[in-house]
Amino acid sequence: MILVKNGTVHFPKGEERNVDILIDGEKIVEIGDNLTAGAQCIDASGCEVFPGFILPATSVGVYNYADLAHTDSDEKSGPVNPDIHVRYSLDPTEVRIQGYERHGITAFGAVPNDSALIAGQTGVYHTSGRTTSEMAVLEDAALKVNFIPSVKRTFASRDMMPMTRMGMASMLRNELKKASLKKADDAGYDPGREVLKRVLDKELPILCNVRERFDIETILEIQKEFGFRLILMGAYQADTLRDKLQKAGVSVLLGDLIDGSFVTYYDADILGLLEMSKKVLTAFANNGSGYEGLLWSAEKAVRNGLKVEQAVDMLSINTAEILGAADKIGSIEAGKYADISIWDGHPLKTYDAHINVCITAGKVWRAEE
């Protein structure tokens, strides 16, 4: 048992209370005043206590940086791979060496990379753990679809479909349509079809990687036809479709807001995206950068006028809701995983705030400095 005492604890929607948190094993068991227990005590007096931040979609951990010539995140042998799962490429060591604890990041969404149209299934994992199973928060979180130029570039060079946007849309529709119809022989082994059926049954959302407004418009049209749940990532122009996204119940992973190549070349309107976040469920994201990028995206939003409290939600509870894991992570609540960071100040208010402790599923990390 671990007791976090006397900290200023941050709850969703800006609620702050001076309470104690009791942890048993991997989970939070009680939150209240003046808790005592025969437990290891972490004194958080004068400190700010946050729910573990969540990196919603990254291929770091899946990439295989140990051997850059044989990376593990991009199965681009063909454009359609609904039946592969990111968990088999996820290397706990690669995750561990990132040092996510330094920014209080305790969970992440692992996703395949950007070359295939239907790239594979994603999962949500803790940033600490010996094995993928030990790290798993929610496996089968989403099916990742790439609706971005890298897909057509990949297959055009092989003289294969899809080499155009038309090809991409047509293939995606075709796969979904096939899965929606009865098959002549329904008995055979067809794992991809099972995954797509779960998408059509709204069990598994599509996590769609997009860039421009044009991409989003096409994917919204396909969503209208098939009625799946949709999460957008890399949606640098999503604000231009704010009302449509809200109406369709689409959520958005913003970012990466500090990635100059996309923010600049796609004319991302930070103020517009933040305005959108008032109506559309939105969280910060970064894909492929180091542990710093997530907090830096949130900082940029704060510099552009986002309230600090909302920024914290967009690093934690909003992210958990979008990923479908809000019953397990995303806030400090009895019954959820003990994912907590303790700072000597508020990291979204001052750079002179330093992390002291990060707890990931009950495991305690202390800052070395």
Next chain:
Amino acid sequence: MSMLIRDAIIYDMEGSAPFKGDIYIEDGKIKQIGTKLSVRADEVIDADGLTALPGFVDAHSHLGGFNMLNYDECDFNEMTDPVTAGVSAIDGCNVHDKCFMDACKGGVTTMCITPGSGNPVSGLAFIAKTAGKDDIHELVIKNPSALKLAFGMNPIGVYGKKNRMPMTRMGVIKVMRDAFYEAREYMAKKEAAGGDSAKMPDYDAKLEAISLALSHQIPLKIHCEQFDMMTAIELAKEFDCEYTIEHAWGAEFFLPELREGGGAVNYGPVGVPTGYGELTHANIAEVKMLEDEGVHVSIITDSPITMPELIYIQAGEAVRRGLSHESALKMITINPAKTLHVDDRVGSIKVGKDGDIVLFNGVPALDVAAGVEYTIVEGNVVYRRQTGRRLWQKQVTSS
């Protein structure tokens, strides 16, 4: 043309404690600094509540030479030969690229813009302002400013695929050393000719460029990380060249050697995933370790690899990891100005220096919410934060 900035909290980076005062700029230069200056100016900025700093100086950038959406269209890596010392970054730099506006938004007013690291001897870097004129040649402070060299995975990755030397680190240093010896012989022949054109060796742009470094006219600007830094220092010593260490990831393991070597370190960028080899130790906490060791350090962005605004975000991250706020600000202003030998013009707010000022609403590298309100280059506002704009009705670009 004159400008008066009134009532700002001034961080002059000349050693003074922050003070409230006015800055008067005339014909591009800072003419007066003081409280309640009684001067008339063509333009007056009420900076009450704002913080004034010297425009940031980024000692390592590739702005205008990389197209980040189409990496094949890169004008800063002439990867046809391992030694392309004779190419100049300024000839590949498109000042009309959108990224230059990002520099203004990030408060960066001076940059050292360098060729990429695809070749061991990559070419010539230059130093320029980021805005104020629309022709890169009119923005130049110094050209060429350094000879760029690159160790490690970048050149090995390029030539390894071609089965050409250098495929290894052993090959990289050999290629560099051979080129330097060739340049030394070239210089000797030129000297022996004693002005007699009949005895002069054939003109060679590549060897001319290396000669600039060998004759102490420009420093070596050496891309290297980890143990490659030791090779870099060995080479610089062998040829008695001034040098700077660029990127310097993993510096914490080579602190005494970096101090004894005497070259300045241009550190960064961080925010990259941790991997193996060169990706193992990108850690902003290293700037503090270097400073504690007595090494002259600056923080770089490598823009557009990262956004120019990362210069002050990384400075903030260094504070988060224990660096003093004062040192963090120095590492993005006066330190790089000194490293680049342009501190007579930029890097601090001082009478006689260029009127390059960035105004923040708050204190950068300390207040997370502090953002750039104005960027001023030589007394001209080149960026002002937009407010009260109409949302939802904008032009959407299509690629």
